[in-house]
Amino acid sequence: MNTTDHAAVTLRPLLHEIHHALQRLAQVGEEHTIDLEALPFGPGDEALLLEFLGSGEVAAQLHALGESRVLESRFPGVWLVTHFSEEGVRLAQQLEITRTPALLRTPQEELGVAVEQFAQALREQGGADDV
Amino acid sequence: MTPMDFLQLVRGPLFDIALTIFIFGVLLRLFEIIILDRKRDLSEARGGEFIAGSKTIFRRFKPDREKLQHSPVPTILGYIFHLGFFICLLFFIPHIELIHSALGVSWPGLPNFLVDVVALITMGALVGLFLYRLTNPLLRFLSSFQDYFLLVVVFLTLATGYIAFHHIIEPYPLALGLHLLSVELLLVIFPFTKLMHTFTVFLGRYYNGAMAGRRGVQS
Amino acid sequence: MSAHITLGEALRRRGVSRRGFLKFCTATASMMALPPTMVGAVAEALESAPRPSVIWLSFQECTGCTESLTRSHAPTVEGLIFDHISLDYHHTLQAASGDAAEEAREEAMHAHWGNYLLVVDGSIPLANPGYSTIAGMSNLDMLKESAEGAAAIIAVGSCAAFGGLPKAKPNPTGAVSVADIIKDKPIINVPGCPPVPSVMTGVLAHYLTFGTIPELDVYGRPKVFFGQNIHDRCYRRTFYDRGLFAKTFDDEGARKGWCLYRLGCKGPTTYNACATMKWNQGASWPIEAGHGCLGCSEPDFWDAGGFYRALSIPINDPAAAIGIGVVAGAAIGIASGAMAHRKKVEATHHREPLKVEQLEGKA
Numbered sequence A: 001m002n003t004t005d006h007a008a009v010t011l012r013p014l015l016h017e018i019h020h021a022l023q024r025l026a027q028v029g030e031e032h033t034i035d036l037e038a039l040p041f042g043p044g045d046e047a048l049l050l051e052f053l054g055s056g057e058v059a060a061q062l063h064a065l066g067e068s069r070v071l072e073s074r075f076p077g078v079w080l081v082t083h084f085s086e087e088g089v090r091l092a093q094q095l096e097i098t099r100t101p102a103l104l105r106t107p108q109e110e111l112g113v114a115v116e117q118f119a120q121a122l123r124e125q126g127g128a129d130d131v
Numbered sequence B: 001m002t003p004m005d006f007l008q009l010v011r012g013p014l015f016d017i018a019l020t021i022f023i024f025g026v027l028l029r030l031f032e033i034i035i036l037d038r039k040r041d042l043s044e045a046r047g048g049e050f051i052a053g054s055k056t057i058f059r060r061f062k063p064d065r066e067k068l069q070h071s072p073v074p075t076i077l078g079y080i081f082h083l084g085f086f087i088c089l090l091f092f093i094p095h096i097e098l099i100h101s102a103l104g105v106s107w108p109g110l111p112n113f114l115v116d117v118v119a120l121i122t123m124g125a126l127v128g129l130f131l132y133r134l135t136n137p138l139l140r141f142l143s144s145f146q147d148y149f150l151l152v153v154v155f156l157t158l159a160t161g162y163i164a165f166h167h168i169i170e171p172y173p174l175a176l177g178l179h180l181l182s183v184e185l186l187l188v189i190f191p192f193t194k195l196m197h198t199f200t201v202f203l204g205r206y207y208n209g210a211m212a213g214r215r216g217v218q219s
Numbered sequence C: 001m002s003a004h005i006t007l008g009e010a011l012r013r014r015g016v017s018r019r020g021f022l023k024f025c026t027a028t029a030s031m032m033a034l035p036p037t038m039v040g041a042v043a044e045a046l047e048s049a050p051r052p053s054v055i056w057l058s059f060q061e062c063t064g065c066t067e068s069l070t071r072s073h074a075p076t077v078e079g080l081i082f083d084h085i086s087l088d089y090h091h092t093l094q095a096a097s098g099d100a101a102e103e104a105r106e107e108a109m110h111a112h113w114g115n116y117l118l119v120v121d122g123s124i125p126l127a128n129p130g131y132s133t134i135a136g137m138s139n140l141d142m143l144k145e146s147a148e149g150a151a152a153i154i155a156v157g158s159c160a161a162f163g164g165l166p167k168a169k170p171n172p173t174g175a176v177s178v179a180d181i182i183k184d185k186p187i188i189n190v191p192g193c194p195p196v197p198s199v200m201t202g203v204l205a206h207y208l209t210f211g212t213i214p215e216l217d218v219y220g221r222p223k224v225f226f227g228q229n230i231h232d233r234c235y236r237r238t239f240y241d242r243g244l245f246a247k248t249f250d251d252e253g254a255r256k257g258w259c260l261y262r263l264g265c266k267g268p269t270t271y272n273a274c275a276t277m278k279w280n281q282g283a284s285w286p287i288e289a290g291h292g293c294l295g296c297s298e299p300d301f302w303d304a305g306g307f308y309r310a311l312s313i314p315i316n317d318p319a320a321a322i323g324i325g326v327v328a329g330a331a332i333g334i335a336s337g338a339m340a341h342r343k344k345v346e347a348t349h350h351r352e353p354l355k356v357e358q359l360e361g362k363a
């Protein structure tokens, strides 16, 4: 008996939860998020889970209040989102079962600002042309 | 009183008191019986007493065929209950730890799920015995309050243990405390009720076997 | 930072983007042990969370709780929370000392009367007020005075929550908990020796976010953190169920990571967040490190039998009980048996055999 043995036992329910959530996403488009920090992982459990999930086509990096990584697993629709603080300490890790993690979409609140900024930049560009 | 206070009480002073009464009572009664001694048999011995007596102690663990045919239900349930109770008592690892700390002896335990199944079966057997006693007219006529009461107390020790193990009652200190309390009740009444047969049954068997042995017949 | 701006506003002023804010909310929700579906609600509440004033009192304590808290593992997030609360008085952390410190406390109390949050670590000695005083004021008086204007009290650490080590038998200082003294204020107990850092910040974050007291258990502990039984969440549980136990700290079982019950683990009677939140930046926790749980978040854990005695073993040594039982039982048993025996012998001597004539009434 070794660590992977008990890991297999403790991971089982989680893997079933992911599978079930993926089914719901495929059938009715329902999204689901699992907070990995809230799970009683033993040594080796997390590594085993990540190994099982593997990596897929998308890997994104965000810089907002420290780094965040968004990775699609080898199963499309299952995303691993990890947040780090400005000091590089891991703050939170979540599994998102979704077509696009919310964090990747541009927030509505910032669109207004973006329009402004773009206009400003355009004006500056135009000004430069006139010279 | 919070659940933790309660647990401290039953794990502490109450347990000490119960254990003292139990040991005191058991020894008191055993010594009384042994010292009282049997009437001297003046007949000429036709066989040894000791070997025959000792053999009988063990031989009577075997179910008696006649009894089995005559009243199978209580006999079988009785065997299941006794065996199950001792498995739970002696092979559940936390119990072994307790015995080890008190007496310094230890032996391998059983995996919890096995003890769990045995506990359920044992409780089932106890319920069966209780119902049988209630419904069988002859047995009901012969039963006293003590007979029912003891079944309930023994059942409680098993049930509270089961509840504590499965965290059915929360918080756990309360559940564990209830289990200990029911065990303490059992310990206190033990020497002064028919539960004493746990020990006296061996005396009785020995005497029976020894008497038969002396007469040269089989017991 | 002005006293009136909200947390959302404060973050924006610091140049934190919307994504950054949402990330902050995700981390905060996770720290508060809320389900991920609550992130939206947290964001909404934090957006408009006012800035509370906090007064922190330390009584009979070892500063372990403050040590633990200042080493919490998410400096950015917790830093933002602490930046946002106004920690007006903390014996150990504040720069001011003596009269200036006491003035700060009184000022904060008066300015925020009825609204400030009072945090207490350490127990309060009742046997003699002189056992612990601050600026000549007994702990009891200071607690009563500061509690009066508080909106709520957070008792941090097992000492403040339950009396802790100072209250361990024979309790020479007559130590009691905050809840033993203050009866008319909402009290949140955050026990632990020390508490998990993120549990402390989680409770603060909850109060900051929602302005309410979280749901509490019988001991006044927030259920989100103390509703989980260690034994139920322990990754060694599969070994417990299979009956595989370490018997010493260096045997085969210990090396294979088997259950620590026989080495005195108090996980079954303990409710805390260690198994999920863990310690030292989520690195590990006592049971994962190979030591049984001490049950430090439970009342009177110092007196709950030895740390290395299995939970099923009674608190006191059974030798005394066995000794008394054996001696008294044997002595009285022998005496009573001997008496009965003599009676029997005497009765045999004086026996008058019954004759058939007697029975027939002819004698």
Ligand code: SF4
Pocket (backbone or CB within 6 Å): C230, C231, C232, C234, C235, C236, C237, C238, C240, C258, C259, C260, C261, C265, C266, C267, C268, C287, C292, C293
């Ligand atoms: S190590 Fe402790 S908490 Fe974990 S299963 Fe064993 S007894 Fe329970």
